[in-house]
Amino acid sequence: MLAPLLIPLGCGRGQKSAQKVVDLYIETDGDFIAFKTDTLTCPTGALVRLTFHHAGRLVTVRHNWLLTRADQLEALSKDFAANDGVVARDDPRVITATPLCDKGESVMVQFTAPSPGDYPFLCSTHPEDMRGILHVTK
């Protein structure tokens, strides 16, 4: 009965802090155009904190990590191939993405894991070669 009064006062915060936090890590296969580990797993609804490390040291090429939906993968890849991997902020096909990063750098992205299923991830600058799957479990 008090809930309508308590939530505006901030007492609903407890629900948000109960969200499970999952830390994921992925990197490039050194200077090669591949992710080192091409599968990741997290439970649905979890707050995912993903760190992406560009493990290259020889060649100046930028990479990122971008999550999309299976039915959008090919169209998105085609667009990235044509536009130099530029990720539009408001592209509805993109669930989340890290910024592009240079060799030796790490970047992070935080997002809530979507509904259960397999979600492809890729690098927007190498959309055909750098791919993997995020398994979102129940």
Next chain:
Amino acid sequence: MKPVRIAALTTIGLALVMASTVAAQLKSPDDVKTGLRLLMQVSNDFKRQITAKNFARVPREFKEYTESADAVRTAVKDEPAAFKAKVESSLKAAVAAYQKVSDMSSTTPDADKLMAEHAKAVTVMNALFNLFPPELRPDPNAPAGLRGAPKN
């Protein structure tokens, strides 16, 4: 068997033995393998950009190619001078061949002509690969992310 044929076979045999000896004595085989694989990787990216008619991006691929060539140079820096000289000569030829493709992408943005020039560059690069033992050469048939990766 005619003496000339015997001499030719002996020469080929000696060359193969010398090549395998050099290979067996390479001081940084993993670095060599990485460098060669990077050259192949970038070469494939050249092709991809040309096929997609992204001509403006070809010079950037060339920059990556020169960096990959530097990786090979670094990988053989402690090798005998004679072998290093051969590698350097082949590397220069390969870099020059890819520079031609890069230059043409600005002056002659024609996919067919660029692909033809790229094919020539690949031949020059393969001559470089042939200086190294087969187990260190990139595998052109491997999936993109795994080209040149260990087969086990």
